[in-house]
Amino acid sequence: MKLKRTAYLLFLYLSSSLLICIKNSFCNKNNTRCLSGSCQNNSTCKHFPQDNNCCLDTANNLDKDCEDLKDPCFSSPCQGIATCVKIPGEGNFLCQCPPGYSGLNCETATNSCGGHLCQHGGTCRKDPEHPVCICPPGYAGRFCETDHNECASSPCHNGAMCQDEINGYSCYCVPGYQGRHCDLEVDECVSDPCKNEAVCLNEIGRYTCVCPQQFSGVNCELEIDECRSQPCLHGATCQDAPGGYSCDCAPGFLGEHCELSVNECESQPCLHGGLCVDGRNSYHCDCTGSGFTGMHCESLIPLCWSKPCHNDATCEDTVDSYICHCRPGYTGALCETDINECSSNPCQFGGECVELSSEDLYGNTAGLPSSFSYVGASGYVCICQPGFTGIHCEEDVDECLLHPCLNGGTCENLPGNYACHCPFDDTSRTFYGGENCSEILLGCTHHQCLNNGKCIPHFQNGQHGFTCQCPSGYAGPLCETVTTLSFGSNGFLWVTSGSHTGIGPECNISLRFQTVQPNALLLIRSNKDVSMKLELLNGCVHLSVEVWNQLKVLLSISHNTSDGEWHFVEVTITETLTLALVGGSCKEKCTTKSSVPVENHQSICALQDSFLGGLPMGTTNNSVSVLNIYNVPSTPSFVGCLQDIRFDLNHITLENVSSGLSSNVKAGCLGKDWCESQPCQNRGRCINLWQGYQCECDRPYTGSNCLKGERSGVPQSAVPLSRAISNHPGCRPLLGNIRTPQDLCWYLFTNEIKWHSHDMY
Ligand SMILES: *[C@@H]1O[C@H](CO)[C@@H](O)[C@H](O)[C@H]1NC(C)=O
Ligand SMILES: *[C@@H]1O[C@H](CO)[C@@H](O)[C@H](O)[C@H]1NC(C)=O
Ligand SMILES: *[C@@H]1O[C@H](CO)[C@@H](O)[C@H](O)[C@H]1NC(C)=O
Numbered sequence: 230m231k232l233k234r235t236a237y238l239l240f241l242y243l244s245s246s247l248l249i250c251i252k253n254s255f256c257n258k259n260n261t262r263c264l265s266g267s268c269q270n271n272s273t274c275k276h277f278p279q280d281n282n283c284c285l286d287t288a289n290n291l292d293k294d295c296e297d298l299k300d301p302c303f304s305s306p307c308q309g310i311a312t313c314v315k316i317p318g319e320g321n322f323l324c325q326c327p328p329g330y331s332g333l334n335c336e337t338a339t340n341s342c343g344g345h346l347c348q349h350g351g352t353c354r355k356d357p358e359h360p361v362c363i364c365p366p367g368y369a370g371r372f373c374e375t376d377h378n379e380c381a382s383s384p385c386h387n388g389a390m391c392q393d394e395i396n397g398y399s400c401y402c403v404p405g406y407q408g409r410h411c412d413l414e415v416d417e418c419v420s421d422p423c424k425n426e427a428v429c430l431n432e433i434g435r436y437t438c439v440c441p442q443q444f445s446g447v448n449c450e451l452e453i454d455e456c457r458s459q460p461c462l463h464g465a466t467c468q469d470a471p472g473g474y475s476c477d478c479a480p481g482f483l484g485e486h487c488e489l490s491v492n493e494c495e496s497q498p499c500l501h502g503g504l505c506v507d508g509r510n511s512y513h514c515d516c517t518g519s520g521f522t523g524m525h526c527e528s529l530i531p532l533c534w535s536k537p538c539h540n541d542a543t544c545e546d547t548v549d550s551y552i553c554h555c556r557p558g559y560t561g562a563l564c565e566t567d568i569n570e571c572s573s574n575p576c577q578f579g580g581e582c583v584e585l586s587s588e589d590l591y592g593n594t595a596g597l598p599s600s601f602s603y604v605g606a607s608g609y610v611c612i613c614q615p616g617f618t619g620i621h622c623e624e625d626v627d628e629c630l631l632h633p634c635l636n637g638g639t640c641e642n643l644p645g646n647y648a649c650h651c652p653f654d655d656t657s658r659t660f661y662g663g664e665n666c667s668e669i670l671l672g673c674t675h676h677q678c679l680n681n682g683k684c685i686p687h688f689q690n691g692q693h694g695f696t697c698q699c700p701s702g703y704a705g706p707l708c709e710t711v712t713t714l715s716f717g718s719n720g721f722l723w724v725t726s727g728s729h730t731g732i733g734p735e736c737n738i739s740l741r742f743q744t745v746q747p748n749a750l751l752l753i754r755s756n757k758d759v760s761m762k763l764e765l766l767n768g769c770v771h772l773s774v775e776v777w778n779q780l781k782v783l784l785s786i787s788h789n790t791s792d793g794e795w796h797f798v799e800v801t802i803t804e805t806l807t808l809a810l811v812g813g814s815c816k817e818k819c820t821t822k823s824s825v826p827v828e829n830h831q832s833i834c835a836l837q838d839s840f841l842g843g844l845p846m847g848t849t850n851n852s853v854s855v856l857n858i859y860n861v862p863s864t865p866s867f868v869g870c871l872q873d874i875r876f877d878l879n880h881i882t883l884e885n886v887s888s889g890l891s892s893n894v895k896a897g898c899l900g901k902d903w904c905e906s907q908p909c910q911n912r913g914r915c916i917n918l919w920q921g922y923q924c925e926c927d928r929p930y931t932g933s934n935c936l937k938g939e940r941s942g943v944p945q946s947a948v949p950l951s952r953a954i955s956n957h958p959g960c961r962p963l964l965g966n967i968r969t970p971q972d973l974c975w976y977l978f979t980n981e982i983k984w985h986s987h988d989m990y
């Protein structure tokens with residue numbers, strides 16, 4: 230209970246303190262004395278009488294609040310005109326009473342003339358109620374305390390300034406007025422300021438002189454100069470005279486004001502039709518179009534003036550003409566022709582020739598100076614292709630000096646370029662390739678060449694690929710095509726078109742052959758006029774060309790090829806004919822060439838019909854003409870194998886031969902060693918003849934197998950051909966006399982030869 234009351238009291242106290250303190254946050258003013266903590270923020274509570282307290286911020290010397298409360302004069306406690314004076318430090322005041330008053334607040338009026346009641350020398354007069362001050366002039370008020378303002382009645386006139394003084398005033402006049410009150414106007418003409426009998430007009434604060442003619446100036450003291458208006462024209466001199474002037478004209482002008490120009494052109498001074506243009510005391514001659522020049526168009530214009538020479542040439546006048554002296558690189562009478570220094574194509578290896586006179590190329594063509602000048606316009610520069618340098622691009626840059634080939638590749642410098650020959654790394658079994666041998670070649674990892682072809686990988690245009698290097702007897706991208714052909718007796722292959730597929734007039738024939746025949750026809754091409762034959766004669770390769778049945782070329786290589794081994798022969802037909810036996814057993818003089826150029830070598834290449842191995846030949850001349858073969862050879866047809874037959878770059882296989890254009894030709898080489906079974910008895914030597922064998926018997930044995938005691942040394946066919954042919958159904962020999970394997974049977978139909986291919990083995 231007791232606690233509750235205390236809390237209540239405290240609440241009352243606090244709330245009342247709060248109400249009182251609303252006006253001033255610093256303190257509780259109600260309290261008659263300062264409570265501790267009543268002032269916040271370190272300000273000090275200050276006590277004043279009449280229950281006035283305030284807080285003094287001593288730290289910041291802020292005491293505004295205290296000031297208001299401290300001023301005891303704030304409520305104007307002193308009566309009348311008494312002065313309230315603060316008593317410092319106490320918060321109290323003192324009233325200083327005016328004369329005639331007394332009391333604490335000057336509320337009491339005195340009624341005696343004591344002291345200096347009247348101010349400013351006023352005289353005090355006693356009065357029953359209160360004394361009266363008689364004020365000296367200029368003062369007023371009960372105690373003469375007020376100075377009387379004499380200017381209040383505006384005594385000064387005409388805009389003058391009034392200055393109040395004790396018991397008086399002064400007027401300060403504006404110019405033009407005078408007098409005590411500035412009410413008198415000054416007559417400025419009194420002093421007679423205007424000269425030369427001018428009339429003086431008095432005005433306020435000034436005067437004006439009205440001058441007679443011929444005079445001017447404020448006081449008309451100046452005589453007027455008639456020349457001042459510059460009345461004389463065209464540079465004339467003005468002579469002033471009293472009341473007038475005269476003009477002394479410049480040469481070429483006339484008139485009172487020299488306004489008239491004398492016409493100097495009247496005398497026609499311009500020659501040769503020149504136009505005279507009159508001027509000020511002068512003239513000039515316009516010679517335009519007259520062909521003359523000079524002051525009076527008296528001189529002929531030099532022809533060089535018309536700049537007739539082109540291309541910065543120098544012009545030289547002569548007696549009646551002119552000469553152009555050209556700058557180097559230009560020619561022509563007017564130097565109008567730019568000499569084409571590039572016409573000789575001086576830049577090599579594809580370098581671009583740029584004339585130094587190509588003005589429009591300057592500034593954007595490397596190799597030319599930055600700006601054109603006629604001095605350097607003669608000649609040319611070569612702008613070389615990459616990889617070349619030198620004035621004429623004649624020097625090949627050796628790109629191999631930069632060692633561009635990686636991974637052990639060897640560098641070959643080429644004109645304008647280089648080539649890396651990349652190695653095959655045997656240890657890692659890696660092929661390198663690409664431009665700089667930097668690529669590991671992957672072309673062969675998944676591709677296999679057939680028939681023992683060798684896979685060669687390459688890297689071109691960012692693609693891995695491979696090519697197959699085919700062994701003899703195979704061709705095609707994967708060596709899948711068999712190029713080996715077996716020719717049986719009287720076998721032949723007729724290739725009718727596309728024999729020459731090369732570009733240009735030159736061509737190529739190559740083939741490999743294998744035979745034991747000493748004499749055989751390998752190939753014949755012919756038409757009515759020209760024929761070319763490749764034959765074996767006595768085991769040697771012969772090439773012959775006949776034109777109009779005349780032998781033109783005969784080439785042969787004296788190397789025995791009838792040994793049953795493969796031989797490669799190549800015929801190259803250019804302006805000369807070349808016959809070459811390549812590789813194998815041929816060691817010397819394996820190439821021979823026609824000594825003189827062959828006319829018609831183009832027509833040899835252009836021949837369309839080629840027969841390989843033989844001709845579909847009987848003895849009827851008819852058949853020959855049908856076959857388009859005009860120069861029928863006597864050589865026996867080929868028995869053996871041909872392989873890799875190429876006309877230019879094209880392989881000839883059985884695919885190229887339509888049915889009916891071949892006979893007794895089969896894919897592959899069916900050569901059989903007839904001697905393997907040792908058919909020759911009694912120590913006879915066996916000779917494999919492809920279609921049979923032959924025994925060379927020792928005496929006294931004879932016979933096909935050296936069994937008989939007959940005459941020896943005469944070769945005999947192992948398989949009697951007459952029997953072979955007569956046994957064959959549908960085959961009818963055209964000639965009854967079968968002597969050699971070349972005699973074949975064939976049927977000739979109208980315009981068509983139909984061949985029956987027979988296996989003669
Ligand atoms: C006291 O001082 C603080 C900080 O200086 C200020 O925020 C606050 O307003 C002051 N109080 C009063 C009542 O002036
Ligand atoms: C008051 O004064 C004391 C000592 O001078 C000081 O430490 C304190 O910070 C001051 N307080 C304020 C609110 O200024
Ligand atoms: C090959 O090397 C040359 C010179 O080092 C370089 O400029 C070129 O880019 C290289 N080529 C490739 C395909 O990396």
Ligand SMILES: *[C@@H]1O[C@H](CO)[C@@H](O)[C@H](O)[C@H]1NC(C)=O
Pocket residue numbers: 731735736737739801802803875877878
């Ligand atoms: C002859 O053939 C070879 C390749 O077999 C070829 O490189 C050459 O260019 C050919 N010559 C002519 C004149 O066709």
Ligand SMILES: *[C@@H]1O[C@H](CO)[C@@H](O)[C@H](O)[C@H]1NC(C)=O
Pocket residue numbers: 747767768789790791792
């Ligand atoms: C060529 O060689 C074969 C086989 O060696 C032989 O039989 C033949 O007599 C030879 N021919 C000539 C003309 O030497």
Ligand SMILES: *[C@@H]1O[C@H](CO)[C@@H](O)[C@H](O)[C@H]1NC(C)=O
Pocket residue numbers: 849850
């Ligand atoms: C066939 O031609 C040859 C010469 O090429 C000639 O000697 C022969 O008489 C001709 N035979 C016939 C039947 O016309």
Ligand SMILES: *[C@@H]1O[C@H](CO)[C@@H](O)[C@H](O)[C@H]1NC(C)=O
Pocket residue numbers: 726727728876879880881882884885
């Ligand atoms: C032969 O045939 C092959 C495959 O069809 C072809 O690529 C080639 O060009 C032909 N040769 C000739 C000479 O027509």
Ligand SMILES: CC(=O)N[C@H]1CO[C@H](CO)[C@@H](O)[C@@H]1O
Pocket residue numbers: 259260
């Ligand atoms: C005028 C006024 O509010 N005076 C109060 C001052 O404070 C006391 C108590 O501290 C009150 O009793 C007064 O009424």
